[in-house]
Amino acid sequence: MGLRINDTIPNLTVETDHGEFNLHEWIGDSWAILFSHPADFTPVCTTEFGAVARLADEWEKRGTKVMGISVDSVADHKKWKGDIETYAGTKAAFPIIADEDLKVAKAFDMLPAEAYLPDGRTPADSQTVRVVFIVGPDKKLKLSMTYPMNVGRNFTEILRALDALQTAAKESVAMPADWNIGDRVIIPTSVSNEDAKKKYGDFETVFPYLRKTKLPA
Secondary structure, three states: OOOOOOOEOOOOEEEEOOEEEEHHHHHOOOEEEEEEEOOOOOHHHHHHHHHHHHOHHHHHHOOEEEEEEEOOOHHHHHHHHHHHHHHHOOOOOOOEEEOOOOHHHHHOOOOOOOOOOOOOOOHHHHOOOOEEEEEOOOOEEEEEEEOOOOOOOOHHHHHHHHHHHHHHHHHOOEOOOOOOOOOOEEOOOOOOHHHHHHHHOOOEEEEOOEEEEOOOO
16 A cells, blocks of 8 residues: 555654654654655756755745655765765755665655665666655655656745645645745635635635635735
């Protein structure tokens, strides 16, 4: 059974270049993003880790911790960090899990239970380990995105999705396509017009099931 939205993520103890962590304890009361990679010293992944490093202030503003996952060793992670920081022009202060035994990749359903890393392996042997997981403070999976080997992730979209998830959780609303902070939100169908008026003030009824409103600043 795969890991699905609103499932509690596996509470694993993981080894990283920053030491050992229990995932649930590491998340604590924060939001968290786990982003996985098939191998260290790979071109697309280096650009992605650099993008994550440059967004350190944005993660902090949103009360969100980030942790990478790669199937190589702690020693390799520490060496790779030098390349990442050179590329990014800033420090990569987040930990990277050393998932050499594929424990995380399998528990998070990125690889099948029978998967293994052969001698002389290449990134193609772990290529499905290319996923973003956004996890809430309740330790439940809120969103996942899977990418192929040859397409770098859009971290602007990941930030936007994080903003949408956090706003939806705080305000009990839904978000239309292409939503960004400050845009109108969708009033849940479970809220009557009368209650919507009380809670949100004026709102637009596009269809009886689609009502939009502005959140207070």
